Amino acid sequence: MAAVGRIHSIQSLGAVDGPGLRCTLFLQGCPLRCAYCHNPDTWNFTGGAEYTPEQAAAKALRFRPYFGKKGGVTTTGGEPLAQPEFVAELFSLLHREGVHTALDTSGICDLSRAEEVLRCTDLVLADLKFLTAENYHTYCGADFERVLDFLALTERMSVPLWIRHVVVPGLTDGEQHIRQVAQAARRYSNLQKIELLPFRKLCLEKYRALGIPFPLEDTPEMGGEALERLRQLIK
Numbered sequence: 006m007a008a009v010g011r012i013h014s015i016q017s018l019g020a021v022d023g024p025g026l027r028c029t030l031f032l033q034g035c036p037l038r039c040a041y042c043h044n045p046d047t048w049n050f051t052g053g054a055e056y057t058p059e060q061a062a063a064k065a066l067r068f069r070p071y072f073g074k075k076g077g078v079t080t081t082g083g084e085p086l087a088q089p090e091f092v093a094e095l096f097s098l099l100h101r102e103g104v105h106t107a108l109d110t111s112g113i114c115d116l117s118r119a120e121e122v123l124r125c126t127d128l129v130l131a132d133l134k135f136l137t138a139e140n141y142h143t144y145c146g147a148d149f150e151r152v153l154d155f156l157a158l159t160e161r162m163s164v165p166l167w168i169r170h171v172v173v174p175g176l177t178d179g180e181q182h183i184r185q186v187a188q189a190a191r192r193y194s195n196l197q198k199i200e201l202l203p204f205r206k207l208c209l210e211k212y213r214a215l216g217i218p219f220p221l222e223d224t225p226e227m228g229g230e231a232l233e234r235l236r237q238l239i240k
């Protein structure tokens with residue numbers, strides 16, 4: 006029987022979660038609690054709506070005419086690897102249709118289950134949030150070793166990898182830190198790209214509505230020019 010998945014929402018077409026124009030599925034449920042999370046409404050494992058992989062694939066395939074040569078479908082969240090059977094079935098259905106699949110993940114997962122997902126994943130967008138176990142625990146509430154194990158698995162399985170990093174003023178915007186992120190990313194032979202993403206606070210209203218304190222409420226958003234300088238630094 007097909008694994009039923011919980012989906013928070015579906016974004017018809019976006020250009021920021023992988024190559025080309027993509028349909029993005031936000032999966033419901035996340036075991037992490039990142040200090041800068043934009044989607045606290047996806048944390049709860051019991052929210053969202055149930056879909057079979059066939060239903061989710063059918064939704065995504067409606068936008069296929071817009072995918073072009075580069076685009077496709079991205080699963081994000083939440084943490085898509087918290088629903089490995091569902092994502093694996095969904096991706097293999099999309100592969101049968103010749104559609105490119107991207108997995109946006111923290112890398113916190115059950116490794117043995119992640120393998121079945123990676124077998125039908127064309128691109129991993131991995132969020133390398135911090136570089137030490139201590140910081141990862143403090144700001145994300147999870148074990149950094151598991152992220153490294155996941156990244157090593159993507160390399161063993163030769164799945165193309167984009168490393169993403171959210172740049173937060175005063176927290177992850179130091180030049181030395183950004184150089185170290187680039188260094189850590191370039192250790193992986195399957196790395197194709199490093200993306201620095203700006204910290205934003207558009208999520209503030211969501212936190213207020215949910216009655217959850219936003220730990221970075223007083224942190225300013227990341228400025229465009231400063232971010233561009235950091236991008237140039239690691240070019």
Ligand code: SF4
Nearest residue numbers: 035037038039042083
């Ligand atoms: S992994 Fe993503 S969805 Fe989960 S808490 Fe972190 S930023 Fe939010």
